[in-house]
Amino acid sequence: MKEKEIAEFKLNERKTQLLLNAVENYIDNASPITSERVQNNIFSTLSSATLRNELNALEEMGYLRQLYTSGGRVPTTKAYRFYVDTILQNDAINVANIAKVEEKFKIRTTNLQELLDTLAQRVSEVIEYPTFVQLSNYKSLTIEAVNVIPIITGEALMLIKTNAGIINNTIPLKKEISEENCKDASKFLTTRLANKKINEVIDNYADYRQMFKQELSYFQELFFSLTEVLKDFAKNKTSAYKSGNTSKLLNGPEYKDIDSAKKFLNTIENKDEIIKIMDNIESADNSEVVFSIGDENNSEEFNEYSIIKANYSLSDGIVASIGVVGPERMDYARIASVLKFITDEINEDSKKGE
Numbered sequence: 001m002k003e004k005e006i007a008e009f010k011l012n013e014r015k016t017q018l019l020l021n022a023v024e025n026y027i028d029n030a031s032p033i034t035s036e037r038v039q040n041n042i043f044s045t046l047s048s049a050t051l052r053n054e055l056n057a058l059e060e061m062g063y064l065r066q067l068y069t070s071g072g073r074v075p076t077t078k079a080y081r082f083y084v085d086t087i088l089q090n091d092a093i094n095v096a097n098i099a100k101v102e103e104k105f106k107i108r109t110t111n112l113q114e115l116l117d118t119l120a121q122r123v124s125e126v127i128e129y130p131t132f133v134q135l136s137n138y139k140s141l142t143i144e145a146v147n148v149i150p151i152i153t154g155e156a157l158m159l160i161k162t163n164a165g166i167i168n169n170t171i172p173l174k175k176e177i178s179e180e181n182c183k184d185a186s187k188f189l190t191t192r193l194a195n196k197k198i199n200e201v202i203d204n205y206a207d208y209r210q211m212f213k214q215e216l217s218y219f220q221e222l223f224f225s226l227t228e229v230l231k232d233f234a235k236n237k238t239s240a241y242k243s244g245n246t247s248k249l250l251n252g253p254e255y256k257d258i259d260s261a262k263k264f265l266n267t268i269e270n271k272d273e274i275i276k277i278m279d280n281i282e283s284a285d286n287s288e289v290v291f292s293i294g295d296e297n298n299s300e301e302f303n304e305y306s307i308i309k310a311n312y313s314l315s316d317g318i319v320a321s322i323g324v325v326g327p328e329r330m331d332y333a334r335i336a337s338v339l340k341f342i343t344d345e346i347n348e349d350s351k352k353g354e
Contacts, residue, residue, distance in 0.1 A: 011061075016086075017042065018054055019063055023075045023083040027329055030253045032072025033064060077294035077328065080306070084291045084332050112165035113233075116240040116320065123322055123342065124244035127335050130268045132323040134275055135238040139199035141167075141318060146189040148182040148222055156182060158222075158229050162198070164314035167233045171225040177218050185222045188215070198230050241271055254304075254327045267301055268325055277302060278323045281309050289336045289343075294328050306330050310339040312346040 011019065021042050022033045031037065035051035043051060055073060058064045063082065064073040075083075107122070109115050116133045124131040141162040148171075149157045156173040159166055173182075192212075193201060201208065205227050212220045246265065255261040268274075277299060281292045293306045308324045322342070324335050 011082075014043075015054060015058060018051075019058055019079060020083060020086060022064070022073075023079055026075055027331055030329060032067060032074055034072040037072075075328075077296060080293045080328055080332070081291070081296070084293070084336070087333050087336070088289070110166050112162070112167055113237045113240075115165060116238075119320075119322065119342075120240040120242040123324070123338070124242035126338055127324055128245040128248055129324045129326045129330070129335065130244045130246065131242050132271070132274055132278065132321075132325070133240045134278060134321045134323070135314075136279075136319050136321060137317060138238045139197065139202075139234060141198050143193045143196050143198065143201070145186075146193060146226065147186045148189075150177075150179050150182055158225060160226065160229060164318045167229065167237075169229045169232060171222075171229065174218070174221070177221075181218055182222075184216075185219050188219050189223060189226060193226075198234065202227060202230055202234070239271070239275060243268065249326065252327065252329070254329065264305075264327070267305060270301065273299060273301060274307065274323065274325060277307055278309055278321055281307065289340050291332065291336075304328060306332075308332065308335050308339060310343045312343040 018038060022038060025031070025037070025041060026033060033055065035048045035055060038051050038055070039046065039048060055064060058079075059066065059073060063076060063079040065076050066073050107115060107118050109118065112135070116135060120131050120133040123133070141164055143160060143162055145161040147159040147161070149159070150173060151157055151170070153170075154173060154175070155170045156177075157168060158171050159168045192208075208223065209220065212223055246268070249255070250261050250264070255264055277292060277297050280298070281290050289308065289310045291306065291308050295303050297303060297305070297307065304327065306326060306328050308330070310322050311319050312322070313319055322339060324330075324339065
């Protein structure tokens with residue numbers, strides 16, 4: 001049979017059931033797929049010879065591969081893709097323990113960085129996989145108000161309220177700038193910058209500075225501090241990462257040798273590459289859970305791993321993405337269930353707040 005014909009050949013009901021069961025069992029226990037194991041699990045009425053033929057056919061079609069001659073088979077990226085597409089089509093995403101998950105994700109904060117950090121931490125605690133949360137389109141956040149509050153350290157806390165939450169940081173404050181000065185500056189900056197987008201303020205810094213040239217010197221200084229806070233946010237504070245229970249993951253058979261374990265640990269620390277892959281994973285809408293599996297990542301470094309991604313809305317088109325990273329042998333159904341529940345809850349809360 002030609003390769004093109006094999007690729008286009010549709011799985012019949014028996015092959016579909018066999019493949020789905022084989023993938024689920026491999027995810028659960030990492031034991032290679034054999035005719036004997038399949039016979040014990042689902043096809044007790046079929047002979048071992050018949051099942052061997054079915055497994056051979058699935059191997060020829062690219063869904064399974066042998067680890068070594070005469071050994072059992074393991075799923076390929078194509079098999080995992082077939083599995084996740086099937087569970088999505090069958091609406092098989094369910095959350096087993098809603099109460100536990102629901103309690104974890106009652107996040108009450110208006111601070112954007114805290115929201116990202118807390119969300120990444122709680123997802124990783126429930127899922128037990130490395131988790132990234134990334135804010136996209138953040139430069140389109142609209143400034144609503146600015147508040148400069150002197151603190152006991154001699155610095156000031158700058159709070160920049162946006163349409164999606166608060167950006168804050170401490171800034172240096174000269175001794176001669178009083179609490180009353182800070183209140184005046186807060187009103188001034190709010191008046192001048194309200195309804196302006198972050199990228200507009202950063203990109204037109206020179207124009208704004210020229211505009212403020214005739215104003216009080218401390219207005220100019222605090223405007224400079226404000227732009228530095230926004231730049232720092234844009235550069236360093238728009239993503240969060242939590243490693244999850246890596247010790248548990250390293251107990252899996254994929255990492256039984258030290259080199260594989262080191263590779264995995266190094267890979268999940270490559271935040272820039274993970275964010276790049278997340279950016280390239282297309283999703284139709286904000287409630288969709290999407291998968292990038294093995295070779296689909298288009299990254300040699302990540303061709304043994306998978307990323308599951310879900311988006312949720314903050315406001316006015318501002319979206320945050322949750323990405324969960326792990327080996328190809330991931331518990332896709334459970335992770336997708338949790339992500340679907342979380343994003344649905346957050347999106348619903350976002351609508352209520354509008």
